[in-house]
Amino acid sequence: MTDFVTPPARPRLAIDGDSRSFPVARVFCIGRNYADHAKEMGAKAEAIFFMKPADAVTPDSTIAYPAETADLHHEVELVLALGEGGAIVASGVGVDLTKRDLQARLKEKSAPWEIAKAFRNSAPVGTLRAGPPPASGAIGLSVNGETRQSGDLDQMILAPDALLAELGRFFTLGAGDLVFTGTPAGVGPLKAGDTVKAEIAGLPVLEFSIPEARS
Template sequence: MTDIIPTPDLPSLPIEDDARRFPVRRIFCIGRNYADHAKEMGAAAEAIFFMKPSDAVTTASRVPYPQASSDLHHEVELVLALGDGGAIMGCAVGVDLTRRDLQGAMKAKGGPWEIGKSFENSAPVGLLRFGPVPERGAISLKVNGVRRQSGDLSEMILPPRRVLSELARYFTLKPGDLVFTGTPAGVGPLQRDDQVKAEIAGLPPLEFTIS
């Protein structure tokens, strides 16, 4: 029996010092995992989960400004890459791009966040580094050379392994899953031609331009 349409391609991430790539199955995200960010958003410091589709991942150097929005925001995050049994294989720097105006409209209605979070190219991710996950170290983001976000991984309400433990209560974590672990304070708007540089101590930086 054959498929009625061509099998969709899985997006994948490049791996540092490895010719192979990491295919992306699902993307889990955690919101409000840094108290200062929750405060700036006017929300309780209580971690919550949501998801993005795998095709939200992009490694492009130019990321298009999304349709249907006039208020695109940046959120720098530590990203976990999972292998067999949901174990952490490695990690990378990522940015959760958010159509804040659409997210805000959904919040006001008590509706889901997908329209603000789960669009194409909304999850830029840098080079994946295999090895242990850092639980402390500087995390920051600059726009056009000006620092917008800064914090430390140790400020997470739920550190990486606690994030996975909570997720595992609701989902069977599988190889190819990515987990965005939350963002520190300082999120803000992006415009076309803005140059973004996201960094986490000890990991390859992520750089891209909004086009």
């Protein structure tokens, strides 16, 4: 049987020191996994899950400012890359980009807010590092050289193993899945012309820029 349409290509992420790549299947995200971030958002510190499509993931070093927002926010996160049986095989640095103004309007209506989170290129991820993820260590993000977010991985409410156990109650996790593990406090706006640097101790640095719009 042949395909009725051309199947979409999967995003693929580089693995540090390995000629192979990681093909992305699904993207799971957790919100409110750092108490200080939940507090700054005026929310209860409890884990909530949502998803992004595979095409949200991008390794690109430039990301266009998205449509339908005037308040794009950054959220630096440890990203888990899963293999067969849902085991962690690698990890990396990611940034969850959020249309905060749109999300706020949807929250006021008690409406789902996927369109504020699940847009194309909304999940830049850096080069992955094979092996277990760091259990502790600095996590941070700077914009144009100015520190915006700063925390430690041990501040997570649900550490990676506990997070996967909870997520596994609702989904059968498997090879190609990515899991964003939440963000520390300090989230804030990005604008055209900004350069973002996201870092987690022991993992390859993620850097990208938002080019100025052409006149």
